Amino acid sequence: xxxxxxxxxxxxxxxxxxxxxxxxxxxxxxxxxxxxxxxxxxxxxxxxxxxxxxxxxxxxxxxxxxxxxxxxxxxxxxxxxxxxxxxxxxxxxxxxxxxxxxxxxxxxxxxxxxxxxxxxxxxxxxxxxxxxxxxxxxxxxxxxxxxxxxxxxxxxxxxxxxxxxxxxxxxxxxxxxxxxxxxxxxxxxxxxxxxxxxxxxxxxxxxxxxxxxxxxxxxxx
Ligand code: ADP
Numbered sequence: 001x002x003x004x005x006x007x008x009x010x011x012x013x014x015x016x017x018x019x020x021x022x023x024x025x026x027x028x029x030x031x032x033x034x035x036x037x038x039x040x041x042x043x044x045x046x047x048x049x050x051x052x053x054x055x056x057x058x059x060x061x062x063x064x065x066x067x068x069x070x071x072x073x074x075x076x077x078x079x080x081x082x083x084x085x086x087x088x089x090x091x092x093x094x095x096x097x098x099x100x101x102x103x104x105x106x107x108x109x110x111x112x113x114x115x116x117x118x119x120x121x122x123x124x125x126x127x128x129x130x131x132x133x134x135x136x137x138x139x140x141x142x143x144x145x146x147x148x149x150x151x152x153x154x155x156x157x158x159x160x161x162x163x164x165x166x167x168x169x170x171x172x173x174x175x176x177x178x179x180x181x182x183x184x185x186x187x188x189x190x191x192x193x194x195x196x197x198x199x200x201x202x203x204x205x206x207x208x209x210x211x212x213x214x215x216x217x218x219x220x221x
Contacts, residue, residue: 008033008050010066010074010097012057012088014041017103017124018077022049033066058087060094069096076102076118082109086116093117138217141203151213152180157202158219167194175216177208 008031011022022032026049035055036042042054055062057076068074074097078085082105089102093116102118104110110121127145134143134153142154161169172178179192183203190196198204200221206213 006030007072010035010068010071010092011077012036012074012092013077013079014038014045014052015077015079017079018075019045021075021077026050033071035066058084058091060091063091063095068092071097073097073099074101076100076113079103079105082112085109086112089113089118090116134214138214139220140217145210149210150207151210152205152207153213153217154183154203154205155217155220157182157198157200157204157221158216159200159221160219161198161204162200163197165195165197166192169198171206171216175208176212177206177216179204179206181205 006029009025011018011025011032011034014022014034014036018034018036022034022045025032031050033051033053034045034049035053035057037054037056039054042052046052053066055066057063074092076085076088076092078088085102085104089100092100099120100118101120101122102113104113104121104123105125110123113121130145131143134140138153138155140153140155144152146152161171166179181189181204182192182196182198183189183205184199185201189205192204206216208216
């Protein structure tokens with residue numbers, strides 16, 4: 001059965017990554033069962049997240065008692081302790097959790113996680129490093145890369161877009177990128193429409209193929 005987006009989520013590890021995942025889930029109204037072997041971590045978040053329990057995710061019996069087998073989704077947010085990360089994924093896969101997101105600290109770690117039952121592997125440092133690399137060279141204020149060579153970026157509007165509507169600067173035709181939103185300093189984002197007039201100092205949110213996005217954002221002042 002396909003998991004409903006509101007089904008409770010098991011989060012293993014309340015480090016920096018795991019606690020951020022829990023925060024996001026709670027904000028979205030999703031129930032969280034967070035486990036950590038460290039009592040201090042469990043106490044720290046007890047008031048904030050739905051259920052925080054001191055438990056070892058590599059202990060199959062403990063996970064069964066917590067009802068892990070009834071949960072459709074889990075996030076294994078253990079980074080530095082690769083053994084604990086691997087054993088937790090195995091334990092949850094064996095308990096019958098369908099969808100397991102697991103954080104990896106290296107490609108090799110990620111490969112192991114995939115081979116033992118993680119359905120999604122996340123490389124936080126790698127993803128963030130790529131992002132910062134683009135921000136540093138491209139004058140971008142933000143950058144997000146997807147699979148299949150697609151990216152979304154935020155940058156200052158290049159001069160050729162100033163004081164005219166997007167339909168006239170024709171960036172989609174000229175640069176094969178799509179401007180999705182425009183942000184004037186001190187104002188909220190607005191969706192870009194052909195009539196949107198861009199000014200010097202505005203920021204653009206745009207999408208397109210990575211190479212096209214890189215070429216276009218290189219024009220940013
Ligand atoms: P981050 O870099 O996101 O802070 P860490 O790897 O430092 O991640 O933190 C992982 C967390 O996972 C720690 O709080 C640790 O106590 C917890 N943890 C480690 N092993 C287990 C385990 N077997 N079961 C549950 N929690 C664990």
